[in-house]
Amino acid sequence: MVKPKVAIHKFSSCDGCQLAFINLGEPLLVLAGLVDIVHFAEAGPVDESAKVDIALIEGSVSASHDIERLQKIRANSTYLITIGACATSGGIQALRNMADTNQWIRDIYANPAVIDSLDNSTAIKEHVKVDLELWGCPVSKRQVINAIRALLFGVMPEEEKDKICMECKRHQTVCVMVTNNEPCMGAVTRTGCGALCPSVGRDCYGCYGPAENANTQALANRFEGLGLIKDEAARRFLFINSGADVFYQQGELMRETD
Amino acid sequence: MSNETIKINVPILARVEGEGALDLTIENSEITELKLRIYEPPRYFEKFLEGRNYYDVPDTVARICGICPVAYQMSASHAIESIFQVEITPWIRAMRRLFYCGEWLQSHALHIHLLAAPDFLGFNNAIEMSAQYGNEVRRGLKLQALGNDLVTLFGARSVHPVGVKIGGFSRAPNKKAVDALLMRVTEAKQDAVDLIHWLDTLELPEDNQDFISVALHHDNEYPFNEGRIISDHGLDISIDKFETHFKEMHVAHSTALHCLLDGKPYLVGPLARVNLNAGQLPADTKAIINGLKTHFPSKNMFHSIIARAIEIHFALIEAERLLINYEVTEQPCLSFEPKKGTGYGCTEAPRGILWHRYDIDKSGCVTSAIIVPPTSQNQPRIEQDIRNALMSLGLDKTKKELQLHAEKVIRNYDPCISCATHFLDMNLVRDGVVENSMLMDLFKNADLSKTAIIGVGSPNEGDRLGWQIVDMLQQNERAVELGKKGMSILKLDRPGVALGEIIRGLDCVLLIDAVKQGEKGLSFIQIDVDQLINPPKQISTHEYGLTESITLLRNLKMRPEKLVIVGVNKVSKSVVTKILNMFIND
Numbered sequence: 001m002v003k004p005k006v007a008i009h010k011f012s013s014c015d016g017c018q019l020a021f022i023n024l025g026e027p028l029l030v031l032a033g034l035v036d037i038v039h040f041a042e043a044g045p046v047d048e049s050a051k052v053d054i055a056l057i058e059g060s061v062s063a064s065h066d067i068e069r070l071q072k073i074r075a076n077s078t079y080l081i082t083i084g085a086c087a088t089s090g091g092i093q094a095l096r097n098m099a100d101t102n103q104w105i106r107d108i109y110a111n112p113a114v115i116d117s118l119d120n121s122t123a124i125k126e127h128v129k130v131d132l133e134l135w136g137c138p139v140s141k142r143q144v145i146n147a148i149r150a151l152l153f154g155v156m157p158e159e160e161k162d163k164i165c166m167e168c169k170r171h172q173t174v175c176v177m178v179t180n181n182e183p184c185m186g187a188v189t190r191t192g193c194g195a196l197c198p199s200v201g202r203d204c205y206g207c208y209g210p211a212e213n214a215n216t217q218a219l220a221n222r223f224e225g226l227g228l229i230k231d232e233a234a235r236r237f238l239f240i241n242s243g244a245d246v247f248y249q250q251g252e253l254m255r256e257t258d
Numbered sequence: 259m260s261n262e263t264i265k266i267n268v269p270i271l272a273r274v275e276g277e278g279a280l281d282l283t284i285e286n287s288e289i290t291e292l293k294l295r296i297y298e299p300p301r302y303f304e305k306f307l308e309g310r311n312y313y314d315v316p317d318t319v320a321r322i323c324g325i326c327p328v329a330y331q332m333s334a335s336h337a338i339e340s341i342f343q344v345e346i347t348p349w350i351r352a353m354r355r356l357f358y359c360g361e362w363l364q365s366h367a368l369h370i371h372l373l374a375a376p377d378f379l380g381f382n383n384a385i386e387m388s389a390q391y392g393n394e395v396r397r398g399l400k401l402q403a404l405g406n407d408l409v410t411l412f413g414a415r416s417v418h419p420v421g422v423k424i425g426g427f428s429r430a431p432n433k434k435a436v437d438a439l440l441m442r443v444t445e446a447k448q449d450a451v452d453l454i455h456w457l458d459t460l461e462l463p464e465d466n467q468d469f470i471s472v473a474l475h476h477d478n479e480y481p482f483n484e485g486r487i488i489s490d491h492g493l494d495i496s497i498d499k500f501e502t503h504f505k506e507m508h509v510a511h512s513t514a515l516h517c518l519l520d521g522k523p524y525l526v527g528p529l530a531r532v533n534l535n536a537g538q539l540p541a542d543t544k545a546i547i548n549g550l551k552t553h554f555p556s557k558n559m560f561h562s563i564i565a566r567a568i569e570i571h572f573a574l575i576e577a578e579r580l581l582i583n584y585e586v587t588e589q590p591c592l593s594f595e596p597k598k599g600t601g602y603g604c605t606e607a608p609r610g611i612l613w614h615r616y617d618i619d620k621s622g623c624v625t626s627a628i629i630v631p632p633t634s635q636n637q638p639r640i641e642q643d644i645r646n647a648l649m650s651l652g653l654d655k656t657k658k659e660l661q662l663h664a665e666k667v668i669r670n671y672d673p674c675i676s677c678a679t680h681f682l683d684m685n686l687v688r689d690g691v692v693e694n695s696m697l698m699d700l701f702k703n704a705d706l707s708k709t710a711i712i713g714v715g716s717p718n719e720g721d722r723l724g725w726q727i728v729d730m731l732q733q734n735e736r737a738v739e740l741g742k743k744g745m746s747i748l749k750l751d752r753p754g755v756a757l758g759e760i761i762r763g764l765d766c767v768l769l770i771d772a773v774k775q776g777e778k779g780l781s782f783i784q785i786d787v788d789q790l791i792n793p794p795k796q797i798s799t800h801e802y803g804l805t806e807s808i809t810l811l812r813n814l815k816m817r818p819e820k821l822v823i824v825g826v827n828k829v830s831k832s833v834v835t836k837i838l839n840m841f842i843n844d
Contacts, residue, residue, distance in 0.1 A: 016324020
């Protein structure tokens with residue numbers, strides 16, 4: 001039997017989501033037995049233009065040459081899955097979308113003309129069709145393995161859209177907002193991480209992006225009730241997933257300074 | 259070409275891991291150009307830190323690197339705590355060392371097994387290597403997993419851990435989790451010993467070079483979070499004096515700034531640390547080093563892989579000590595009031611010193627940030643090393659050998675572009691001939707009935723070179739042989755938009771066109787059409803040049819599967835031979 005082919009591609013990112021594979025340990029060798037990993041530059045195999053059954057994409061579109069490369073990957077792939085915040089919403093570097101990037105380049109580089117950088121950092125779905133999004137900064141091993149396993153069984157993986165709050169309740173984690181006045185984003189953030197931040201006693205900062213039906217305005221009101229000024233409350237939404245519509249709109253509504 | 263080095267005063271942000279390439283030119287047995295290009299798009303971390311509260315900093319800077327987020331969190335925490343005059347407790351200090359042991363362990367084990375060892379054992383990657391070296395790979399993955407679990411003990415996950423706060427940790431780990439890890443750490447010490455001895459048996463190239471090692475140094479311990487910055491050439495400064503000796507510059511071929519020490523390249527990372535701090539290692543680790551055939555301090559960068567393994571052993575001994583003495587605390591994080599000021603942080607990331615500077619206003623918001631990662635510090639040294647290493651290897655070696663050796667050299671530094679250097683795209687120009695490794699074999703075994711070599715030009719002087727090459731090909735025996743097997747060899751006069759019609763149905767097309775005289779003195783340039791992102795206009799002397807035609811073909815989806823342009827600026831037998839070698843197996 002021919003093994004399904006898998007490729008893992010990187011765009012603008014920190015490489016952290018690829019570690020969901022590299023950190024698998026022995027299961028990585030098992031995975032390599034189930035599928036043929038034809039392109040995964042960080043781990044070794046390189047065949048960027050191979051036709052594959054599943055392409056996983058880390059990173060956001062951020063330079064002019066990214067777009068054409070992405071279109072080729074799409075044309076060569078049956079299923080295209082984004083892994084992580086960068087690929088799914090533009091990531092932390094989408095914070096530049098609210099600023100004058102050209103000024104930043106001039107501030108940093110002596111020779112700005114040679115820097116290839118688009119004004120905005122954008123999600124993969126802004127440019128090509130995406131079959132499945134795995135949110136998170138970073139994605140977890142469980143998420144990526146679940147997704148590949150489901151596809152090997154011939155079904156689409158189930159998307160997790162619940163709120164972190166639900167997960168805290170299931171874990172019986174004490175609420176950090178109610179008991180400790182922490183400005184926790186759990187009420188509007190999607191599950192998938194395992195509600196890690198409240199489990200260590202701190203506020204969630206939204207790295208898994210918006211949950212479904214997120215009532216961001218109610219949470220923003222609560223943040224103000226906790227004593228956050230508007231800008232501080234805005235920055236809760238404008239952080240790792242500032243490119244996600246629901247967070248962006250709430251953040252922009254509250255932002256007072258540029 | 260504006261590739262001169264320019265000094266700048268404004269700091270960079272640049273995270274440097276990511277995409278890189280190597281440009282190398284050899285003329286008359288001398289390297290005349292060597293550039294390690296880093297073209298990972300900038301991500302502007304230092305800029306979007308401006309205006310954010312101090313408490314967002316650890317979670318922000320972690321995102322610079324998925325492989326060493328702990329290092330970024332640690333340098334940032336120390337810098338900001340120094341502004342707020344927070345004196346951390348012995349418990350916090352000890353736990354930060356333990357946290358850091360986890361990161362070194364996972365990062366070093368990852369690099370040794372997944373990135374570097376396949377080089378020295380002749381495999382393309384660790385998955386291939388695991389078929390023959392299953393136990394070694396499994397041992398490596400086990401050490402890496404243990405490192406990740408130590409980070410997770412405090413951070414709840416190993417990539418972008420969430421437990422770090424300015425002033426300490428969100429929570430103290432419970433004793434049960436600590437004891438479980440202690441057992442694994444104790445058991446893993448033997449794995450580290452075996453790993454060091456295994457690496458010591460590898461046939462590593464002999465290549466001693468003169469370079470400056472730079473690391474943190476602390477009188478009482480092997481350095482992690484604290485110490486003075488020292489070198490083996492007499493430097494000995496406190497971390498706040500970094501900017502008086504170290505200067506960052508922007509060079510055109512890199513989105514990572516280059517950093518120089520008093521104008522010179524220098525080395526940071528495991529080999530520099532072992533060279534400067536071997537005396538601070540635990541007795542058990544020292545005893546192992548004394549029994550090796552490899553000696554430290556070493557001036558051979560290929561010994562970095564062993565230095566990394568030595569630090570794995572150190573990290574396990576240090577972690578064991580800290581875990582044995584572990585007590586749960588009531589105060590994992592200190593409270594404080596934000597203050598205005600400037601602070602510095604410098605800690606030893608797995609790849610070397612990571613220096614941060616922050617200005618904070620009285621409300622606790624960042625007004626400016628400077629981050630100098632290890633890879634931007636090593637980049638000038640890497641270029642220097644490749645140059646020396648290739649010279650001692652011999653510049654007459656085949657392109658493949660030169661490339662593999664250059665890749666090995668680069669990987670010694672474990673740059674965060676390790677990922678990219680695994681598919682290092684080396685453009686080698688030897689005596690005026692550009693050899694692009696991706697293209698040299700593109701036409702081998704092509705279906706000759708669907709293949710064409712087309713000389714493009716016009717009757718104008720200087721623009722007939724493509725035609726003249728075709729004339730020579732038509733009289734060449736090997737070319738005639740290819741013609742008999744069905745390949746077309748023809749001339750076209752400024753085909754422009756008609757090119758698409760002419761090459762319709764062909765799979766493989768090689769276009770020969772004149773390039774501007776004096777174009778770097780080249781007589782032959784192969785251009786991968788897919789690399790023509792912004793077609794350089796000067797590549798053709800035609801008014802409606804080939805690049806425009808090809809861009810059009812590509813946009814109309816009419817281009818053949820394999821299409822290469824060869825630019826020539828003189829007619830010679832060697833050019834003809836080069837062209838034919840692209841089609842015929844030697």
